[in-house]
Amino acid sequence: MHNPKPSQGAAALSLFCLHCLGGSAREWQGVERELGAGISLVGIDLPGFGSAADVPGYSVAAMAEHVAAQVRAAAPGRWMLAGHSMGAKVAAVVARQAVAGAAGLEGLCGLVLLAGSPPGPEPMSEERRADMTGWLDGDAAHRATQAREFVAANAVTLTPEARAAAEVDVLRANPAAWRAWLQSGSREDWAERVGVLPLPALILAGAEDGDLGPEAQRRLMAPHVLTAEHHDLPHARHLLPIEAASTVARLITRFAALPPGETQPPRIPPHYRALLESGRTSTALRDALLARVAPEADTRRAWLPAGAYAVLEAALDRVIPQSPHARIDLAARIERSLAEDAGDGWRFADLPADAEAMHQALLSLDALGRLLHQDGFTGLTDAGRDTLLHRVADGQAAAAAPGLFDGSQMALWFQDLRAMAVKHYVGHPATLARMGYSGVASGGDGPRKSGFTRFGIGEREAWEPVALAGEAP
Known part of the structure; x- marks a missing residue:
């Protein structure tokens, strides 16, 4: 799928989009219709899904190479990579190749990660994994039932047309690719190889999503990007490009709007600034830290x-x-x-x-x-x-x-x-906030210092900051 708006001419930004398990590039059609001018959306079907149902190569490495080959063929200038669920894990691996200087992948300037399966093993109970593995086996009636249940469980509200299209995509999937992701791909551990990507990221989560909701995105996905803008979408579960297409398009358009080369200083998160300005931090230390910003x-x-x-x-x-x-x-x-x-x-x-x-x-x-x-x-x-x-x-x-x-x-x-x-x-307070460093609050100015009372392994004070990992300061 590649349908730039006629008024765009040569797009300033190419957005390559990867789909979820059981999805296809068609899931991005609603987003594409509402993207801002200057963004050309290119949907890619991963091996075993959509129009690539007969394409072999179901490991994360094979899927990443499939995507990289299509990016190279398109020869984009400035581009971003969007990954939904399964596609987010593949996107992270491709991004690592790009930032490492892989030929033909120059120009990557950001990531959009929707309900992303993280670079490490995807959180899922073994019971549920085993149950889902056999969903596309059996006769046509059985498969149709499982497709309906899968789509219904992963969205709050869909139009009848969108629901039918999503169910068809599930049924188009190659059962071997479906099983391979559940049994192997989702378990692959790329966390160390992906590391921390020096790229800005837009991380979206459905507020009513289960395994890959807001908490999982902050804990498992955000640590792998240098800076992240988070949005939790209310009244949405897992099929974000379909059930929240307008919101997703608006957020991507805004995220992509920062001109190349324009820089912004890091911000101190409100919760950390409140700690700096509290009675737990001495005036001298507070002044020294704030001078650094x-x-x-x-x-x-x-x-x-x-x-x-x-x-x-x-x-x-x-x-x-x-x-x-x-x-x-x-x-x-x-x-x-x-x-x-x-x-x-x-x-x-x-x-x-x-x-x-x-x-x-x-x-x-x-x-x-x-x-x-x-x-x-x-x-x-x-x-x-x-x-x-x-x-x-x-x-x-x-x-x-x-x-x-x-x-x-x-x-x-x-x-x-x-x-x-x-x-x-x-030493910058925004970095200290990302680290969750609490040593700034070792005492105030008065004779009675308000310091720490809990010193056991794994114990935390109620007021202590929590590490934000990859979250934007």
């Missing part, structure tokens, strides 16, 4: 030459990848601390003072790019930058030119750079 903290001093500063930005983007939807300007903060000589007071004996070391190392890194990859560091692909930085970290990269660092010095500098980046990133 002031606009001037992300304003560069123009102390480094523009070329060197661009190299610093590019290197930091590989050390701690961030989303433009919630970005801490690490380069500006590091440059400011160096300009103000606000370091930690020590340095490696083989390196000059911090400020001089930074300038010299950035010149060396750019020279290394030209020496080893025939281009300056900022001109390299992400994969090229990663390769070079790995060599730097191992002490195997030296520019071999007067006035530039040798391999050992570059390794020491890169160790310092990573420490500075982590210090500024983790």
Whole structure:
């Protein structure tokens, strides 16, 4: 399914959409009709379903390769990937390939995950899994009954036409693909391989969904994306693209509207700001933390030459990848601390003072790019930058030119750079909130400190923050 609106011309964004178990690309038709201008929706039938019912390859890896091949064939510029339920797990694997620099998958700029099956094993009771496995076996009457019950159980309200189409899609599924997902695919554990994707994500859940509802999305899906915008859709269960097409289209249109390159600073969640402003946090600590989110903290001093500063930005983007939807300007903060000589007071004996070391190392890194990859560091692909930085970290990269660092010095500098980046990133209150860090509330200003009373393993104070994992600060 690929039907761009005639008024769009060449779409600014391609949205590749993957369906749920027993679904097909047709489930996205209602969403497509209401998407904003500039978004071209491309529905993909996964192997064993819809028009691909006869296509083999039911493992998560095989389905991901099927999707990647279709993205490559379309050769999109700027694109997003949407995955519904089963499709969300496949989308996460494809996204990992894209951010790792797989050829033909360049330009991925976001994920839309609806009632997503997580990268790890999908939560489902073994009794229910065993029952569902045989639903598409048996005669036609049995299969039709199971299809009706499946669709009815996964939606609050559907029009008769939508209900009939959803039931037909279930019956179109290859029984072997249906069984393979329930018995194997949904159990596959890709959590470590997917890791944390440096992409913004829109995560939608039906408020009345069971296994893959709001709680499961926050606990199992959100930790795998750098920043996430969450929406729980009321009066909806699992078939979100069908039963809530208008809402889904509106949320996707808004999510996709952030222009490429436009950045936004991270926000402190209301519950964490309330903790900072409570009597449990001292005034001095509160002021210090809130100063870290002031606009001037992300304003560069123009102390480094523009070329060197661009190299610093590019290197930091590989050390701690961030989303433009919630970005801490690490380069500006590091440059400011160096300009103000606000370091930690020590340095490696083989390196000059911090400020001089930074300038010299950035010149060396750019020279290394030209020496080893025939281009300056900022001109390299992400994969090229990663390769070079790995060599730097191992002490195997030296520019071999007067006035530039040798391999050992570059390794020491890169160790310092990573420490500075982590210090500024983790020390930001929005990051502390995502971590659920409660150490900010170790006492207020008065003589009687309101600290901790529960110290057992696994025990928490009622007021302590909970880690937000991948949820947007």
